[in-house]
Amino acid sequence: MARKTKAEAALTRHRIVECARQVFSRDGVTNTSLEHVAKEAGVTRGAVYWHFRDKADLFMAVRQETGILLRFGDFKSGDALRRLESGLHEALRRLAEDKQARETYEVMLWKCEYVGEFAGVRKDLMSAGTLFLTEATALYEEAVRDKLVGPELDPQMAARETFCFYAGMIKLWLADEGGQAIRSEILKVITHHIESRRLRRRIHPKAV
Amino acid sequence: MARKTKAEAALTRHRIVECARQVFSRDGVTNTSLEHVAKEAGVTRGAVYWHFRDKADLFMAVRQETGILLRFGDFKSGDALRRLESGLHEALRRLAEDKQARETYEVMLWKCEYVGEFAGVRKDLMSAGTLFLTEATALYEEAVRDKLVGPELDPQMAARETFCFYAGMIKLWLADEGGQAIRSEILKVITHHIESRRLRRRIHPKAV
DNA sequence: AGATTTACATACAGACATGTATGTAAATCT
DNA sequence: AGATTTACATACATGTCTGTATGTAAATCT
Numbered sequence: 001m002a003r004k005t006k007a008e009a010a011l012t013r014h015r016i017v018e019c020a021r022q023v024f025s026r027d028g029v030t031n032t033s034l035e036h037v038a039k040e041a042g043v044t045r046g047a048v049y050w051h052f053r054d055k056a057d058l059f060m061a062v063r064q065e066t067g068i069l070l071r072f073g074d075f076k077s078g079d080a081l082r083r084l085e086s087g088l089h090e091a092l093r094r095l096a097e098d099k100q101a102r103e104t105y106e107v108m109l110w111k112c113e114y115v116g117e118f119a120g121v122r123k124d125l126m127s128a129g130t131l132f133l134t135e136a137t138a139l140y141e142e143a144v145r146d147k148l149v150g151p152e153l154d155p156q157m158a159a160r161e162t163f164c165f166y167a168g169m170i171k172l173w174l175a176d177e178g179g180q181a182i183r184s185e186i187l188k189v190i191t192h193h194i195e196s197r198r199l200r201r202r203i204h205p206k207a208v
Numbered sequence: 209m210a211r212k213t214k215a216e217a218a219l220t221r222h223r224i225v226e227c228a229r230q231v232f233s234r235d236g237v238t239n240t241s242l243e244h245v246a247k248e249a250g251v252t253r254g255a256v257y258w259h260f261r262d263k264a265d266l267f268m269a270v271r272q273e274t275g276i277l278l279r280f281g282d283f284k285s286g287d288a289l290r291r292l293e294s295g296l297h298e299a300l301r302r303l304a305e306d307k308q309a310r311e312t313y314e315v316m317l318w319k320c321e322y323v324g325e326f327a328g329v330r331k332d333l334m335s336a337g338t339l340f341l342t343e344a345t346a347l348y349e350e351a352v353r354d355k356l357v358g359p360e361l362d363p364q365m366a367a368r369e370t371f372c373f374y375a376g377m378i379k380l381w382l383a384d385e386g387g388q389a390i391r392s393e394i395l396k397v398i399t400h401h402i403e404s405r406r407l408r409r410r411i412h413p414k415a416v
Numbered sequence: 417a418g419a420t421t422t423a424c425a426t427a428c429a430g431a432c433a434t435g436t437a438t439g440t441a442a443a444t445c446t
Numbered sequence: 447a448g449a450t451t452t453a454c455a456t457a458c459a460t461g462t463c464t465g466t467a468t469g470t471a472a473a474t475c476t
Contacts, residue, residue, distance in 0.1 A: 001439090001440065001441070001453075001454050001455050002440085002442050003440085003442040003451085003453050003454070004442085004453055005442090005443065005444095006443085006452090008453085009452080009454085012453080012454085026323075027324075028321030028322075028323035028324075030238035030239060030321055031238060031323060031324070033434085034433080034434080035433075043454075044454075044455050045433095045434090045435095045455090046453085046454050046455050047454055047455080049434095049435075049436085050452090050453060050454055051453090051454095054434085054435085055434095110321070110322045111321045111322065112321060113238055113318070113319045113320060113321055114236075114319065115235055115236035116235075116236075116239070122318065122383055125383070126380075126383055126384060129380070129389060153404075154400065157397055157400040158400065158404075160389075160393060160397045160400075161397050161400055161401050164372075164376035164377040164380055165372050165373045165376060166372075166376065167376030167379060167380055168371070168373060168374065168375030168377065168379065169372040169376065172371070172372055175333070175334055181334065181337060181338060181341060182368065182372075185365070186368075188365060189365055189369050189372065192362070193369050193372075196361070196366075196404075209423075209425050209469090209470065209471070209472090210423085210424085210470085210471055210472050210473090211422055211470085211473050212423055212472085212473080213423095213472090213473065213474090214422090214423095214473085214474090216423090217422080217423060217424085220423080220424085242463080243462090243463075243464095251424075251425085252424075252425050252426075253425090253464090253465095254423085254424055254425050255423075257424095257464095257465075258422090258423060258424060259423090262464085
């Protein structure tokens with residue numbers, strides 16, 4: 001077949017990744033053959049094997065193209081608690097509005113079996129978790145320093161709690177396609193999670 | 209082959225389910241063939257197809273044999289917040305000590321692709337979630353009535369937050385085999401999650 | 417006791433996926 | 447401009463999985 005120019009080849013590669021993400025998110029990673037991906041992208045398996053070593057390699061490319069969902073460092077305005085809240089809100093905004101991100105996370109959280117070559121990917125995810133924990137811990141430390149929360153709050157514990165909350169929230173949000181239980185209320189739930197930590201300055205009326 | 213007695217047949221069926229769980233949790237649902245399961249159970253595919261319609265059916269049996277991980281109704285002692293905490297603790301205790309439960313949840317949360325016949329299972333999981341939400345909401349309502357928490361706490365929101373926290377916690381606990389980030393501290397994190405809601409009776413020293 | 421199921425094992429047929437080897441025409445290099 | 451590489455398409459060889467059909471001897475039924 002006629003050789004493509006470098007730019008064309010890059011386009012082909014990109015198209016393959018794009019289609020792989022779609023097919024993965026529809027049929028699951030294990031169930032999709034490279035033939036399916038190739039057909040969807042309008043090429044043959046030859047093209048796929050040219051650009052990627054195997055399905056695991058292609059899967060990595062899908063992940064890399066979307067990148068990480070949330071970096072707290074991106075948020076600069078407001079106090080530490082507000083920045084935490086903004087980060088969580090933003091992650092969900094991306095899931096809702098960015099089809100690529102939504103599909104990628106759908107694959108990673110519901111359409112993939114972390115086994116064999118993919119067992120390593122799970123460790124990657126946990127490493128990304130460590131980053132989340134580091135950033136969140138720093139923000140909670142700042143919140144303590146600035147007396148946004150009581151001095152008894154343990155930043156590490158709070159960060160771990162937020163991490164669990166975040167992981168479950170993303171996973172449940174994706175599954176809740178009907179939208180009743182989680183999706184429609186999720187922003188308020190996030191606010192609840194963060195704001196309930198904030199030191200209340202008004203006196204609780206009936207507290208001793 | 210010689211026909212088995214009813215009791216023997218029941219044993220065979222049970223052995224197949226048991227082995228299916230193990231193999232699923234090792235190799236992932238999609239990757240395991242019924243031949244693998246059969247061999248592990250010391251039978252042929254004939255036996256598997258006799259007891260189960262197909263792999264999805266077998267998977268359902270695996271789920272059913274383990275049952276649900278957490279019912280708040282099982283906890284009777286202590287105030288509402290303590291019962292919430294006990295429930296969450298108990299779920300983790302089971303994961304840690306009960307190999308069967310651990311394997312089943314490992315399969316459901318990390319080694320299964322919710323696609324095709326399995327898409328329905330995901331809806332089941334979300335329905336189980338509705339039950340969780342109902343029970344947790346009731347407990348938070350009780351906590352409000354008993355003034356364990358401030359009157360501004362919205363039981364529904366708190367329940368949803370706890371649900372997300374719970375879902376993420378289970379998933380992360382399973383993945384954190386090293387034990388550093390999550391496993392070793394998880395009981396404290398749970399306590400943190402629940403107790404931080406409790407109305408503090410001592411006055412915060414420097415709060416206005 | 418004879419008829420009928422049952423609880424499997426064995427055998428068969430078809431579909432499908434994977435990886436590699438080979439072909440090829442144009443793009444890129446020198 | 448000629449040599450070389452590239453970006454695929456095509457062909458092949460192999461292994462695996464699935465579902466069903468058939469066989470069978472003992473358990474259960476009547």
